[in-house]
Amino acid sequence: MNCSGCLKQVDYAGYCRKCLKDLFEGKKVEHVLPFNSPYKEDSDLYQERTKKLSISGVQVKYSMRLDDNKLVLTDKGGQYILKPIPVGQFRNLDQAPANEHLTMQLAGQLFKITVPPSAIIHFSDNSPAYLVKRFDVKSDGSKYPQEDFAQIAQATEETHGKNYKYDLSYEEIGLLIKRHIATSAIELEKFFRLVLFNYIFSNGDAHVKNFSAMLTDEGDHVLTPAYDLLCTRIHSPREADMALTLFKDRFSESFDAHGFYTYDDFLEFGKVLGIKETRVVKIIEEFNGKEASIDKLVDASFLGDDIKVIYKNTYKDKMTRMSIRYNK
Numbered sequence: 001m002n003c004s005g006c007l008k009q010v011d012y013a014g015y016c017r018k019c020l021k022d023l024f025e026g027k028k029v030e031h032v033l034p035f036n037s038p039y040k041e042d043s044d045l046y047q048e049r050t051k052k053l054s055i056s057g058v059q060v061k062y063s064m065r066l067d068d069n070k071l072v073l074t075d076k077g078g079q080y081i082l083k084p085i086p087v088g089q090f091r092n093l094d095q096a097p098a099n100e101h102l103t104m105q106l107a108g109q110l111f112k113i114t115v116p117p118s119a120i121i122h123f124s125d126n127s128p129a130y131l132v133k134r135f136d137v138k139s140d141g142s143k144y145p146q147e148d149f150a151q152i153a154q155a156t157e158e159t160h161g162k163n164y165k166y167d168l169s170y171e172e173i174g175l176l177i178k179r180h181i182a183t184s185a186i187e188l189e190k191f192f193r194l195v196l197f198n199y200i201f202s203n204g205d206a207h208v209k210n211f212s213a214m215l216t217d218e219g220d221h222v223l224t225p226a227y228d229l230l231c232t233r234i235h236s237p238r239e240a241d242m243a244l245t246l247f248k249d250r251f252s253e254s255f256d257a258h259g260f261y262t263y264d265d266f267l268e269f270g271k272v273l274g275i276k277e278t279r280v281v282k283i284i285e286e287f288n289g290k291e292a293s294i295d296k297l298v299d300a301s302f303l304g305d306d307i308k309v310i311y312k313n314t315y316k317d318k319m320t321r322m323s324i325r326y327n328k
């Protein structure tokens with residue numbers, strides 16, 4: 001059996017000691033909720049407890065808090081976000097919780113990307129949900145002020161039209177990081193790593209609002225931990241490789257020749273962000289040689305067997321692209 005949090009092997013169902021500590025302050029929280037998914041629950045539970053449920057896109061999210069060692073739905077003081085299987089016309093939506101959970105675990109465990117603790121939790125009817133601890137809530141319940149990059153760029157539907165979330169390039173988000181974040185050298189490397197991760201793991205929906213900055217207790221602006229990472233190819237096979245273009249107004253010779261981004265584009269992108277070339281090369285290099293560890297986590301994940309195959313093939317395809325060096 002595997003831990004429903006970190007996916008490491010354990011000899012019981014549920015969460016390992018480390019995940020209980022990271023997720024639930026060490027309290028013994030069950031990996032099955034004592035109520036059904038919102039689609040199967042007959043009572044008014046969801047209506048009563050979640051007056052202010054937030055809906056973004058097709059994804060319904062619920063807010064939860066820890067009450068002793070039990071997770072309960074709440075409309076205030078939420079410490080966790082619960083995402084059941086979404087509804088909509090995309091493919092394989094029953095795999096969405098496992099997909100997001102796996103992708104977040106890969107980012108955190110293998111690619112040095114800061115992510116909040118996350119896990120799979122099941123409803124009583126056995127349907128899975130993705131559970132993630134909120135990184136914007138302090139232990140006293142107050143919140144870290146934060147803004148996403150659409151807010152920072154002051155881009156709204158009114159100013160930039162309906163497509164405003166997709167209206168900037170990653171290069172321009174990088175410029176905003178330089179302009180608004182004092183320790184931008186560190187944050188730009190974090191940003192670069194995350195954009196590369198999104199490309200390799202086919203997260204085609206990393207739009208402007210999926211990057212945010214927050215104010216720490218020390219008064220520094222930093223990028224928030226990463227969120228909403230998943231391999232969108234599984235749900236939308238024809239989707240573009242990336243939600244935004246790397247560069248503001250140009251494509252490289254390599255891109256024109258191949259029709260997709262390769263090593264040269266990311267090398268150039270890193271340099272455009274102002275990261276030293278040796279550092280860019282090193283960060284890209286860190287994505288190599290991880291195939292066995294990635295496959296192991298994919299195999300341990302909650303994805304169905306056929307989807308595991310697609311997940312592996314999809315990232316391997318991107319790794320092949322990253323091995324292409326047009327200018328050599």
Ligand SMILES: [Zn+2]
Pocket residue numbers: 003004005006007008015016017018019020
């Ligand atoms: Zn664990």
